[in-house]
Amino acid sequence: MTLVEARSLSVDLGARRVLDRVSLALEPGRLTAVVGPNGAGKTSLLRALAGLLSPAGGEAVLNGAPVDRMRPAERARAIAYLPQGGGIAWPLPVAEVVALGRLPHGERPGALPEAGRQAVAAALAAVGLQGFENRPATALSGGERTRVLLARALATQAPVLLADEPVAALDPRHQLVVLGALKDRAREGATVAAILHDLTLAARFADTILLLRQGQIEALGPPEAVLTEARIAVSFGVRAEVLRQAGRPVVVALSPLSGT
Numbered sequence: 001m002t003l004v005e006a007r008s009l010s011v012d013l014g015a016r017r018v019l020d021r022v023s024l025a026l027e028p029g030r031l032t033a034v035v036g037p038n039g040a041g042k043t044s045l046l047r048a049l050a051g052l053l054s055p056a057g058g059e060a061v062l063n064g065a066p067v068d069r070m071r072p073a074e075r076a077r078a079i080a081y082l083p084q085g086g087g088i089a090w091p092l093p094v095a096e097v098v099a100l101g102r103l104p105h106g107e108r109p110g111a112l113p114e115a116g117r118q119a120v121a122a123a124l125a126a127v128g129l130q131g132f133e134n135r136p137a138t139a140l141s142g143g144e145r146t147r148v149l150l151a152r153a154l155a156t157q158a159p160v161l162l163a164d165e166p167v168a169a170l171d172p173r174h175q176l177v178v179l180g181a182l183k184d185r186a187r188e189g190a191t192v193a194a195i196l197h198d199l200t201l202a203a204r205f206a207d208t209i210l211l212l213r214q215g216q217i218e219a220l221g222p223p224e225a226v227l228t229e230a231r232i233a234v235s236f237g238v239r240a241e242v243l244r245q246a247g248r249p250v251v252v253a254l255s256p257l258s259g260t
C-alpha cells in the first residue's frame with residue numbers, strides 16, 4: 001500500500017514556475033484523474049511525483065520518503081510511469097518491449113521466470129494486445145504502440161502507476177478497455193493517477209478528480225463535485241452542459257467562451 005504525496009510542491013521549468021505549492025495525497029486503491037487545460041502543469045506534476053523532475057520547493061513523497069532521493073532501482077520497482085505520447089524506437093517484438101517492464105525486478109526479457117511471464121501475459125491481455133506478442137513494436141499503429149507502452153508499465157506490477165494521457169490516441173473501445181485496466185489496478189490496491197482530457201471518461205472511471213489550473217489545484221474531489229458547469233467555464237474557458245448518466249457527470253462542451 002503506497003501513499004504518494006505532494007507537500008507544497010513547486011516545479012520550475014526554465015524561468016517559469018509551472019507548479020506552485022501543490023499539496024495533495026494520492027491514496028492506494030483509488031484512481032485519480034488529473035485534468036486541466038493545456039499548460040496547467042499536469043505532466044510536470046506527474047513527472048515530479050515520479051521523481052523525474054526535481055522540486056524547486058517542497059517535496060514529492062512516497063510512503064514518507066522524498067522520491068528524488070530514492071535509489072533508481074527501488075524507485076523503478078515502486079513507480080511505473082507512462083510518458084505522454086511515448087514513442088518506441090526499438091524494432092523488438094511486442095512481448096519483449098512489455099517484458100522490459102520486468103527489468104526493475106532484475107528479470108531480463110528472453111529469460112523471464114514464471115512470475116514475469118505471467119505478468120507480461122496479464123498486461124498484454126489487460127490492454128487488448130493478445131495475439132500481438134511477436135509483431136515488431138515499430139510496425140504498429142500509434143494507438144497500438146500506446147497500449148504496448150502501457151502494458152510495459154502494467155507488467156512492472158508497481159504499487160504506483162502514473163500515466164500521462166494513456167487514452168489520447170485510442171479508439172472508443174480501447175479507451176474503455178485501458179481505463180478499465182487502470183481501475184482494476186487501483187482496485188487491486190495500487191495508487192493510480194492518469195492525465196485525461198476527456199472529462200466524461202474522467203468522471204466515469206475516476207474515484208477522484210484533480211483539476212489543475214495555472215500550476216495550482218483548482219479543485220480536488222469526487223467527479224460530481226469537481227465537474228460543474230461553472231468550474232468548467234472558469235478553468236477551461238468553455239461553455240458546457242453537464243448531464244448525468246448513472247449518477248456520473250457527462251460533459252458536453254458547447255462553445256469557447258470569449259475573454260478566457
Ligand SMILES: Nc1ncnc2c1ncn2[C@@H]1O[C@H](COP(=O)(O)OP(=O)(O)OP(=O)(O)O)[C@@H](O)[C@H]1O
Nearest residue numbers: 013014015016018037038039040041042043044045
Ligand atoms: N522546457 C520548458 N521550459 C519552460 N517552460 C516549459 C518547458 N516545458 C514546458 N513548459 C511550460 O510548463 C507549463 C506546464 O507544462 P505541462 O507539460 O506540465 O502542462 P500540461 O498541463 O501537461 O499540458 P498539456 O495538456 O498541454 O499536456 C506550460 O506552460 C509549458 O509551456
